[in-house]
Amino acid sequence: MTRYLARRVVHAALVVLAVLAVVFVLIRLGGDPTPLFLPPTADAQEIAATRHALGFDRPLYVQFVDYLGRAVRGDFGVSLRQGEPAMGLVLERIPATIRLTALAFAIMLLIALPIGVLAAVRRNSLYDLCGMLFALVGQSMPTFWLGIVLILFFAVKLRWLPAFGAEGVAALILPGITLGTYSAAIATRLVRSGVLEVLPQDFVRTARAKGLSQAVVLCKHTLPNASIPVITVLGLQVGTLLGGAIITEQVFAYPGMGRLALQAIGNRDMPVVQAFVVVTAAIIAATNLAVDVCYSLLDPRIRYT
Amino acid sequence: MTAPGANVPLDATSSLLGPTIGRRRKRLALIRHSYFVVGTALIAVALFCAALAPVVSPADPSTQDIAHRLAPPNTAHHVLGTDAVGRDILSRVIFGSRVSLTVGVLAVGVAGTLGTLLGLLAGYYGGWAETVIMRVADLQLAIPSLVLAIAVIAVLGSGLLNVIAVLGITGWVQYGRIVRGEILSIRNREYVEAARAVGANAARIIGRHILPNIAAAIVVVGTLQVGSMIVTEASLSFVGLGVPLNVPSWGGMAAEGRDYLATAWWIATFPGLAIMVTVLGMNLLGDWLRDVLDPRL
Numbered sequence: 001m002t003r004y005l006a007r008r009v010v011h012a013a014l015v016v017l018a019v020l021a022v023v024f025v026l027i028r029l030g031g032d033p034t035p036l037f038l039p040p041t042a043d044a045q046e047i048a049a050t051r052h053a054l055g056f057d058r059p060l061y062v063q064f065v066d067y068l069g070r071a072v073r074g075d076f077g078v079s080l081r082q083g084e085p086a087m088g089l090v091l092e093r094i095p096a097t098i099r100l101t102a103l104a105f106a107i108m109l110l111i112a113l114p115i116g117v118l119a120a121v122r123r124n125s126l127y128d129l130c131g132m133l134f135a136l137v138g139q140s141m142p143t144f145w146l147g148i149v150l151i152l153f154f155a156v157k158l159r160w161l162p163a164f165g166a167e168g169v170a171a172l173i174l175p176g177i178t179l180g181t182y183s184a185a186i187a188t189r190l191v192r193s194g195v196l197e198v199l200p201q202d203f204v205r206t207a208r209a210k211g212l213s214q215a216v217v218l219c220k221h222t223l224p225n226a227s228i229p230v231i232t233v234l235g236l237q238v239g240t241l242l243g244g245a246i247i248t249e250q251v252f253a254y255p256g257m258g259r260l261a262l263q264a265i266g267n268r269d270m271p272v273v274q275a276f277v278v279v280t281a282a283i284i285a286a287t288n289l290a291v292d293v294c295y296s297l298l299d300p301r302i303r304y305t
Numbered sequence: 306m307t308a309p310g311a312n313v314p315l316d317a318t319s320s321l322l323g324p325t326i327g328r329r330r331k332r333l334a335l336i337r338h339s340y341f342v343v344g345t346a347l348i349a350v351a352l353f354c355a356a357l358a359p360v361v362s363p364a365d366p367s368t369q370d371i372a373h374r375l376a377p378p379n380t381a382h383h384v385l386g387t388d389a390v391g392r393d394i395l396s397r398v399i400f401g402s403r404v405s406l407t408v409g410v411l412a413v414g415v416a417g418t419l420g421t422l423l424g425l426l427a428g429y430y431g432g433w434a435e436t437v438i439m440r441v442a443d444l445q446l447a448i449p450s451l452v453l454a455i456a457v458i459a460v461l462g463s464g465l466l467n468v469i470a471v472l473g474i475t476g477w478v479q480y481g482r483i484v485r486g487e488i489l490s491i492r493n494r495e496y497v498e499a500a501r502a503v504g505a506n507a508a509r510i511i512g513r514h515i516l517p518n519i520a521a522a523i524v525v526v527g528t529l530q531v532g533s534m535i536v537t538e539a540s541l542s543f544v545g546l547g548v549p550l551n552v553p554s555w556g557g558m559a560a561e562g563r564d565y566l567a568t569a570w571w572i573a574t575f576p577g578l579a580i581m582v583t584v585l586g587m588n589l590l591g592d593w594l595r596d597v598l599d600p601r602l
Contacts, residue, residue, distance in 0.1 A: 010430035015447045019450065022444065029460055036460060136592070142536045144543045145559060148566065152574070156567050163566075243449030244514030247540050249565070262544050265459040277456050284441050288447075 001296065008292045012285040019069050019281035021276050024064055032056065036270045037080060071278065077271035078175035081264070089258050090279050096166055097256035100179060100248065101241045103172055107180030108187055108237060116191025120199065121218065131188055138185025143244050145176040147251035163251040171254075179248040183237045194229040198222050229297055235291035239284045312477060340593040347586025351579075355402040362396035366553045375569045380404055386571040388561060394571060397553040398579050404408040404554040405583065408469055411532040416534075417471025417527050420480025425511060427481065428488030439485070442478045450475045458546045465548050468541060470536050487519040521598035529591035532584035539580050555580045 027033045034051040035042070042050070051057050054077075055066060070076070078085040087188045119131035154174060155163035162171045198204060199222060246258030253259070257276055264272035354361060363384070364370075370391035373381040378394075380386070385394040427435040431448050445453070457471045491497060492515070541547035542556030550557055555576040561571025 015444065018444045019448060022448075023456070026456060026460055029457075136588055137581075137585065140532060140536075140588050141581050142539050142543075142556075142559075142577060142584075144540060144556075145573070145580065148563060148577060149560060152566055152570050156570075214571045239446075239449045243451035246451060246455065247544065250544050261455065265455065265546065268457075273456060273459050277448065277452060280452050284447055284449070 004296055007209075007247060007291065008289050012289045015285045016278070016282050017068075019278055020068060021064075023277055026065075027274070028060075032055045033270075036268060041266060044060035055279075062118050076275040076278070079264075079272050080271050081269045081272075083266045086269075087279075088276040089260060089272055093257035093260050094279070096254065097242070097245055097249070097258060099173055100172060100254060100256055101238070101245055103176035104179035104183065104241050104245075105234075105238070107176055108184040109234070109240075111180070111184035112187035112191050112234075116188045117195055117218070117223070119188070120192045123196065128192075131192065134194070135185045135189040138181050138188075141182070143178055143182050143247050144251050146181055147248060150174045150178055151251070153303050164233055166255050175254050177251045178251065179241060179244050182197065182244060183240050186240070187233055187237055191226075194226045194233065195222060198226040199231070201225075214303075224298075227243040228295060231291055231294050231298070235287055235294075238287040242280055242283060313359075319517055337593055337596055338595075340589045344586045344589030344593060347582055348590060351402050351406060351583045351586065354399045355406045358400045358403055358423075362393075362399040364393040364396045366392060366396045366400040367551070368392065375565065375572075377569070378571050386569070387577050388558070388572050389565060389569070394558075394575055397558055398555070398575055400553040401555040401558060401576060401579065404465070404548050404552060405535045405538060407581065408465070408472065408548075409535040409587075411469045412472035412476060412534045412538070413527050415469065415532050416476030416530065417480050417523060419473065420477035421484050421523060423477060424481040424484025425488065425515070428485035429492060429507065429511060429515070435485070438481065442481050445475070445478050451540065454537065454541065455544075455546060458541065463541070463546045463549070465552070468547050472537055476530060476534065479530065480523060483522050483526060484519055487522055488515060491515065491518055524589060525595045525598055526530070528587060528594050532587035532591070535580060535584050535587070 027036060030036075032051070033052065034047050034056050035053060038046060038050055055063055058066075074087045078084065079086050082089060109175055115131045115134065122128055140244040151163045152176065154161045161174050162168075163174070165171050203225075204217060204221055208215045212220075226259040242258075245256060246262060248254065249259040250262055255278065261273060261276040264270075264276065363382070370376075370381075370383075370387060370393070372391070373383065373387050374389060374391040376383050376387040376391070378384060378386040383393050385393070385398065387393055423438050427438040448456075454471045455474050457475075458467060461467050461471070491542045497510060497514055500514050505513070505567070538547055539554070539556030539559070542554045545560065547556055548554045558576035559573045562569065562571075562576070565572050
């Protein structure tokens with residue numbers, strides 16, 4: 001188990017290192033990266049001075065080693081707009097984004113698990129049809145539009161919930177539903193497929209032949225065996241939620257790191273954008289690691305492969 | 306013993322539930338057929354609007370009717386109302402379909418071509434090419450596609466071509482993985498071995514024997530991906546990183562309407578509805594294609 005875990009931790013660290021390398025290449029895609037770190041109005045003299053100050057006039061491999069050395073310490077430079085360390089600004093916003101993502105994840109579970117399981121167990125019934133219709137419509141609805149519609153009804157017309165900001169639990173409800181619905185639609189479908197794969201297997205038929213009730217067959221024999229593909233699907237949704245959080249935070253003017261990243265792009269504040277991408281990748285790598293640990297706990301065979 | 310009932314899986318009891326199964330199969334076939342009919346109809350409407358936008362739209366999408374700014378639907382000859390500067394919402398929604406469909410189809414074309422080529426390379430040749438390609442795919446999956454798209458656009462700048470290129474490049478992984486997987490399962494089949502034995506070169510084997518066998522999977526993924534590309538483009542335009550503001554796009558219109566939700570709900574609502582209906586059409590058609598062409602996916 002320890003060796004398995006160590007392997008997974010090294011793998012996660014390598015993914016984050018690779019993302020750092022991608023970010024390094026990305027900001028040099030258009031050639032000299034200096035203009036990206038300056039306002040569009042900067043003149044040639046300013047560009048030359050900044051190029052030297054940021055070390056972009058050094059050989060590429062020297063820049064890369066220096067960049068990696070600073071990045072592993074969380075140093076992505078100072079925000080050009082706010083004059084504070086870029087990583088600090090992103091880390092400050094993480095709790096807000098995690099609160100929103102966690103609520104959206106919970107909403108996703110509350111919707112996807114019962115609907116997906118019921119749709120699979122009662123395949124081709126009215127439940128199944130309604131569940132799949134929800135999945136289809138939910139996947140077709142842009143997150144920002146669902147947010148707008150929810151604001152329109154619950155904040156503007158009914159005045160039940162706040163439309164913007166992050167003051168109190170009530171302010172989280174509409175963004176949470178907005179963000180969770182799209183993932184719930186995807187997850188419903190995949191939970192259904194996961195359960196459908198297990199239902200025709202011999203051990204389920206045997207359990208049913210023994211005379212066990214439908215509830216016992218489902219809870220004791222079907223769901224634990226369907227849990228591995230389902231956990232994979234749910235783990236993958238964390239990435240989707242973090243991506244969707246950027247849009248949701250923008251719709252609800254929610255002060256998370258996605259909104260910070262969009263503001264940074266608008267202000268050409270590249271250090272903050274870099275820190276945001278790396279932090280997002282690190283969160284996803286950590287989630288995948290947690291999913292791997294769950295696998296190994298649920299299925300001991302995985303630890304020995 | 307538990308009596309077989311309506312809530313047990315279809316396959317397990319098919320012999321015991323003859324008439325029920327017959328009814329269900331008919332219902333399933335009907336649902337599948339309705340997916341095809343509704344999906345095709347929705348896409349046909351979107352394509353019709355995009356192709357004939359100058360003919361079918363009631364006004365120029367850029368013409369400002371300041372006297373009737375923020376007019377609600379069904380007033381002053383504006384069926385869906387007007388925006389903050391008096392532009393006709395219906396005309397802008399109709400013209401907006403051009404951007405969405407262009408980006409959706411072209412981005413899928415780029416992603417499909419790139420992903421198929423890389424998947425072929427990885428699956429057919431294996432070795433270091435496969436290792437490199439699949440590790441790059443794993444790495445790309447570690448960053449949400451929207452985050453990656455936003456990061457690339459932050460560097461390259463926004464605009465129609467950049468959005469198509471970025472969505473195409475960030476969308477190849479799905480094709481790459483599926484094509485590689487399919488090739489791994491068929492590259493040692495008898496008909497491929499036979500082609501190799503009669504002296505066919507790699508290009509001929511891939512073109513004549515492998516690609517036709519994996520085309521269905523590529524078509525299904527492509528159809529389903531058009532919808533998600535349309536949503537991503539609209540999301541990028543919504544946050545100001547998509548097409549320029551002067552070009553009517555559904556995401557850009559929704560962003561403009563967000564500031565007028567309390568007074569003019571129609572500005573943001575109708576473009577969003579247009580996205581949903583178009584993407585729903587693509588998803589319905591994709592689902593139908595998947596059931597018909599490749600039920601394993």
